[in-house]
Amino acid sequence: MIASPQNPRIKSLLRAVEDRSLFAIEGEKLIADAVQNGFAFEEILHDEDLKPGRISALSHNRATVVTREVLKRFSQASTPQHVVALARRKDTAAGDIFARDGPVVFLEGVQDPGNLGAVARTLEAVGGAGLLCSPGCADVFHPRALRGSAGSLLRMPAAGNVDFRLAAEAARKEGRPVFGTVGRGGSSLFDESLPRDGLFAFGSEATGLSDSTLAALDRKITIPMKAPVESLNVAVAVAIVLYRIGADRPAQ
Numbered sequence: 376m377i378a379s380p381q382n383p384r385i386k387s388l389l390r391a392v393e394d395r396s397l398f399a400i401e402g403e404k405l406i407a408d409a410v411q412n413g414f415a416f417e418e419i420l421h422d423e424d425l426k427p428g429r430i431s432a433l434s435h436n437r438a439t440v441v442t443r444e445v446l447k448r449f450s451q452a453s454t455p456q457h458v459v460a461l462a463r464r465k466d467t468a469a470g471d472i473f474a475r476d477g478p479v480v481f482l483e484g485v486q487d488p489g490n491l492g493a494v495a496r497t498l499e500a501v502g503g504a505g506l507l508c509s510p511g512c513a514d515v516f517h518p519r520a521l522r523g524s525a526g527s528l529l530r531m532p533a534a535g536n537v538d539f540r541l542a543a544e545a546a547r548k549e550g551r552p553v554f555g556t557v558g559r560g561g562s563s564l565f566d567e568s569l570p571r572d573g574l575f576a577f578g579s580e581a582t583g584l585s586d587s588t589l590a591a592l593d594r595k596i597t598i599p600m601k602a603p604v605e606s607l608n609v610a611v612a613v614a615i616v617l618y619r620i621g622a623d624r625p626a627q
Contacts, residue, residue, distance in 0.1 A: 552570060
């Protein structure tokens with residue numbers, strides 16, 4: 376058993392998480408999703424409360440028994456799960472996402488990992504192609520994003536640090552129109568017939584879309600709201616738009 380967070384192996388793993396060469400996956404459910412979707416593990420850490428045989432049922436990787444104090448160093452939760460996997464990141468190119476079927480969502484400046492995860496969960500629910508995030512967005516492999524997505528970010532491709540102007544050009548080459556949501560002045564969402572294969576940009580509730588992103592859009596759309604409400608949480612806005620796009624399609 377490794378008892379101390381000062382153990383050299385633990386310190387090395389913590390540095391790898393900090394520099395984003397590895398990311399932490401907490402709990403059996405998310406680890407199972409990662410295994411099924413081809414993520415490679417560097418290490419699996421678990422405490423003595425995990426039942427014998429559970430690790431082998433999750434993965435063939437070597438597992439190390441550690442104390443709860445060690446597990447807490449890898450967890451964002453107040454009460455850590457009994458197992459944490461340290462996985463290698465998957466880099467997804469925006470072009471690979473555009474080659475898939477379904478809508479693509481671009482998030483700009485969304486810094487709350489929980490909101491990012493909720494967006495990913497909705498996008499997977501409607502059969503989306505994938506998620507693109509601007510520089511400055513929350514990390515798509517942040518533990519809170521993974522929990523908020525209920526595993527969607529481990530199953531559906533997502534890319535970070537994406538330049539929207541380049542993404543918009545790539546989308547058009549694939550025949551995808553480019554839309555963005557604005558609080559006022561766009562075409563009403565409910566007056567528009569929007570294609571499922573579009574690229575849809577959403578800004579944070581506080582700042583909206585930047586001027587450079589607005590300039591790269593084919594069309595601006597607005598979700599009607601009664602005064603004095605001026606904005607919606609980004610995860611709510613994404614859900615409204617995505618389900619409006621698919622409103623004429625039966626659930627699968």
